[in-house]
Amino acid sequence: MGFLHLPGLGKAHFHEYGSGQKPLLAFHGYGMTGKQFHVLEKSILPKYHIYGFDHFFHGGSKLDGWTEKQIREGMPKSMVRTYMQEWFRVYGEQRFSVMGYSIGANLALILVEEYAHLIDDVLLMAPDGLSSYKGFHFLLHNPLGKFMFRKVTKSKWLAPFVLKSVRKAGFIDDNLYQIAYNEIDTEQKRLDTYYTLNLIRLLKPDVEKVATLINQYKINCLLIFGKDDKLFPKSAAMPFIEMLEHVEVHELALGHWLVIKALDEYLVQ
Incomplete structure (x- = not known):
């Protein structure tokens, strides 16, 4: 390394x-x-x-x-x-x-x-x-999506609620839900998710x-x-x-x- x-x-x-x-x-x-x-x-x-x-x-x-x-x-x-x-x-x-x-x-x-x-x-x-994955594009480029992403990142309860909602709507399956949930169960993980996706938004x-x-x-x-x-x-x-x-x-x-x-x-x- x-x-x-x-x-x-x-x-x-x-x-x-x-x-x-x-x-x-x-x-x-x-x-x-x-x-x-x-x-x-x-x-x-x-x-x-x-x-x-x-x-x-x-x-x-x-x-x-x-x-x-x-x-x-x-x-x-x-x-x-x-x-x-x-x-x-x-x-x-x-x-x-x-x-x-x-x-x-x-x-x-x-x-x-x-x-x-x-x-x-x-x-x-x-x-x-x-x-282009429409969900990521909305969160990273749409003004409403960017606002929502930031609010969800700062909230302990909103992130799991949104994740369960998109699973229920069929946008993600159980496998993706579990992967994503494991990355939002602490404030630091939510921040890392927010920072990672924003950092690479132009790539x-x-x-x-x-x-x-x-x-x-x-x-x-x-x-x-x-x-x-x-x-x-x-x-x-x-x-x-x-x-x-x-x-x-x-x-x-x-x-x-x-x-x-x-x-x-x-x-x-």
């Missing part, structure tokens, strides 16, 4: 694992850490040397001197370049691959925008960024540009979806998939919670 000191951001903590030689920068899902992909021990770890980054407000990554106002305004998309600039400074400019699960896919896809000429493989699981890739670059540089692309995923299903990503000349797509009988042993066994087979 180690840190990258990202100018204007702070310290990005990363975990190193995997027995392969090919460097792979990996970005986890909400509520996890850069160690999340360790479970893919038979399929991914033997092929790559993984640098699994903790998102800010997760694990050991720390913002440096950001005010709440700055966090609410969001991290400029251009700052994602600093990850690679600092990584190249430490390890030397070289070819690499990227991997992302859920919200982590946004960073992986933005790196494709910036460094496609150096990227070998793109591996995405239940990826955010290929389509949306240009999917048409990404598709063009993947085709141009013949980057290997692996996309994995859960059939019962209500957040980022395969159907929402079809416009992007149809733009690619060569892509490997898998849909498992799972929900959004994909990075588990069952996925490792599936990829091996």
